Amino acid sequence: MTCAIVGLGLMGGSFGLATKKYFSKIVGIDHNKSHQEDAIKLGLVDEIVELKDLENVDVIVLAIPIRGIISVLKELSKLNLKDDVLIIDFGSTKESIIKECPKNIRRNLVASHPMAGTEYSGPAAAIEDLYKNKVMVVCNIEESGDIQVKRAFDIYNFLEMKIKIMDAKEHDRHAAFISHMPHIVSFSIANAVLNQEDKEHIVTLAAGGFRDMSRLAKSNPAMWRDIFKENKKNLLDSIEAFKDELKRAKDLIENEKWDELYEWMKKGNELHKIM
Amino acid sequence: MTCAIVGLGLMGGSFGLATKKYFSKIVGIDHNKSHQEDAIKLGLVDEIVELKDLENVDVIVLAIPIRGIISVLKELSKLNLKDDVLIIDFGSTKESIIKECPKNIRRNLVASHPMAGTEYSGPAAAIEDLYKNKVMVVCNIEESGDIQVKRAFDIYNFLEMKIKIMDAKEHDRHAAFISHMPHIVSFSIANAVLNQEDKEHIVTLAAGGFRDMSRLAKSNPAMWRDIFKENKKNLLDSIEAFKDELKRAKDLIENEKWDELYEWMKKGNELHKIM
Known part of the structure; x- marks a missing residue:
């Protein structure tokens, strides 16, 4: 299974480090040139690509600010993604993301919020065990596809996270x-x-x-x-x-x-x- | 040199652990029976004594609440203490202690506040390196005797503390x-x-x-x-x-x-x- 991480900072970079053995290949996207270079140097991802290159990946992780997530979701909705692609977002608030997710990819999205982080940011702040033993909140799963939910939970279990299902408003x-x-x-x-x-x-x-x-x-x-x-x-x-x-x-x-x-x-x- | 620690909780107990090699003997005072027992069991002090037994010790450390410090200072002022005895208090505020210290032992007192602690209390919370590399604030030293200031600083240096001299009001x-x-x-x-x-x-x-x-x-x-x-x-x-x-x-x-x-x-x- 292949994965694309959009946003190679603390959250995205740590996800890359932690899932190296889970995915056969991990590609990364970041609009910041020095983040791209650091991510490769630090081994957070295998390769830097662009959004249009994501049509064959199995999992897309959006580890960017909330407004960025919403705009990338809109761009993704126009691509010819795999039917069963899983899209995970790590936004710190969930209601607006779910509300503004384009309908044609709503079942692909598993809206998640990892209760993990440090006060540092950027690729150099990435650490392999950031997610271990932490809580992953997953919101409004009834609106996501069964296959996507199952795939997301399998990844979270691999990360040794505790999954909590919750309403986005709550x-x-x-x-x-x-x-x-x-x-x-x-x-x-x-x-x-x-x-x-x-x-x-x-x-x-x-x-x-x-x-x-x-x-x-x-x-x-x-x-x-x-x-x-x-x-x-x-x-x-x-x-x-x-x-x-x-x-x-x-x-x-x-x-x-x-x-x-x-x-x-x-x-x-x-x-x-x-x- | 011998030492008496009044109050065998986190601060007093940690002081006992850290100065084992500095003093030839350390005695302890605490009105709480179970603190007395724990302090002996944990090796924080060598022996439990009472205030009236302090007439021959060289250093007395008051690691109790502020009002307790003031009332023990009043009791100490009536005892026949050694002329050059050093009394250290670890009160969290300094102005009222200095103001209420009896005149006849004012030169013996070096009013100090260690910027160290944890959220835990009691003898079992004591740790040997609580004071190491921490700041010790010492107030109004011009009112303390030279010999007492020198002795106190020597102990703080042994503890590897950074000494900061300050006005009590400040x-x-x-x-x-x-x-x-x-x-x-x-x-x-x-x-x-x-x-x-x-x-x-x-x-x-x-x-x-x-x-x-x-x-x-x-x-x-x-x-x-x-x-x-x-x-x-x-x-x-x-x-x-x-x-x-x-x-x-x-x-x-x-x-x-x-x-x-x-x-x-x-x-x-x-x-x-x-x-």
Whole structure:
């Protein structure tokens, strides 16, 4: 079976490394010339091709930003692809992709979101075990073909991933809470500290806790702008929910309600019993 | 040289493990019976003693909450301690400890704050390399005796720590920004997610980013309540600064100012160039 990966960054590149033994051949597509060169040099894919060369591949993986996925799906719908081709997208939000996927290839698409990543990007950030033991969310599978779903699940099993089936709308809401809002919070911490006069001073004192809380603020702004754009309503809801909790803590501190603050923190501890 | 560690939890226990080869004998004090037993079993200290037994030790380390440090300092001031005894406290805020330290032992005290820790507590959480390569902030050394400062620095060098001298007031303000406020934020994220109806669902989807952002919400509520209490004013200032950034992000998202949101994130990226 052959595979084409569109987008040779962290996600696409790691997929290439991890499925070397699964596919007989892996080709890659990337509009960035230096990504193309790096991907070949790093052995992420066997060969660089173009979209029009995909008419004979068995699996196409779209590991690019959401708007890019939608426009590539439109181009793919005009090609003479194999009837049973499996198209996988790794978009961070799922509703708009599914809604805008051209009808003639909707059954070929298995809309997926790997709950994996690092704060780094680009081909050099690719790592072979990025997907191992991680969750792969698969959305609205009733609209995908049986043969494509089976093929996608076989690949995810090969990657040793845990498959979770979910409604796209639900997915986008959950993703706002557990991924998108925490990114906004991390950027807010980073900027709050940078606004302080003596930033070097503060930064010298950073221990593990601060490093954790500001790590997501290393993330790629262009990629995250697009995700926030796509999931605006859910993101604002999740920021609101977070703000309510922050306000509660602030009020308790201001009014010196230390016992209630203790209980509020004790409740936060609970999260780690279920995680 | 002999040492007494008051408080045999994560900080005191790790100090005991790390200085085994530095001191000829290390005794321990803890009002918690099971901590006493664990500390002996885990080899954190050689022997359990009481405060009144400290009249011949050379170094006393106070690794307990801030209010406990202040009350132990008051008890120590009434004992017939060695003239040149070094007392080190590891309190997370420094101004109130220095202010309330009895005059007759002020020169013996070297007020210190190790920028080290984990989200775990108790003797079993102790690890030998907790302090290695970490920053030790030392406050208002002009009020400490030369011999005590020299002795403290020698110990910190043995631990391979980086020493930073700082004014206590300044320290408390910096600590609010880089440690105390991020804890409040982490607890707020944990609680915001727990308030969602389908917590198991959300939690199943947690990837590395969410784990980082909620890790501090595992911390000990009693310990943190006391720190927040002690540093109330600075903490509220730092929460305010964070809230301003969050509000800015929210406004940009609400008004779809995506380019400005991009610039705001780009600025957050800067933090990692100076860290």
